[in-house]
Amino acid sequence: MPIIQRIDIPYTWVTRESRMSECKSAKNTSRCNCSYEPCSRKGVCCDCLAFHWRNRELPACLFPDPVERTWDRSLRRFIETYKDEA
Ligand code: SF4
Numbered sequence: 001m002p003i004i005q006r007i008d009i010p011y012t013w014v015t016r017e018s019r020m021s022e023c024k025s026a027k028n029t030s031r032c033n034c035s036y037e038p039c040s041r042k043g044v045c046c047d048c049l050a051f052h053w054r055n056r057e058l059p060a061c062l063f064p065d066p067v068e069r070t071w072d073r074s075l076r077r078f079i080e081t082y083k084d085e086a
Contacts, residue, residue, distance in 0.1 A: 035069050042058035 029043030041048040048059045057073040067081050 032061060033063075033065055033068055034073060036060070 023044065025043035026045075028045050032042055034042055034048075039048075041051055045059070052059055052073055056075050058075065058078050060068045060073065063081060064072065064079060067077065070077075
């Protein structure tokens with residue numbers, strides 16, 4: 001008996017998987033508000049999020065432009081920014 005058996009994957013899972021494998025970096029870059037120009041992660045949102053979350057920070061796109069331009073991407077700044085909107 002084979003250890004790994006064939007599993008039928010629903011069609012919707014396959015299409016979801018396919019979509020996730022295609023990086024939309026060009027589209028992401030066009031709407032990215034990050035003002036730190038030399039960054040190689042611009043438009044590669046998964047790398048951007050992972051990079052900042054390692055330091056308990058958040059990506060530029062989660063901050064309004066005036067706050068984003070301070071480059072303070074800390075959780076503290078995020079909470080300060082949105083605390084009255086919760
Ligand atoms: S938010 Fe950070 S990681 Fe993302 S593009 Fe800007 S500088 Fe790079």
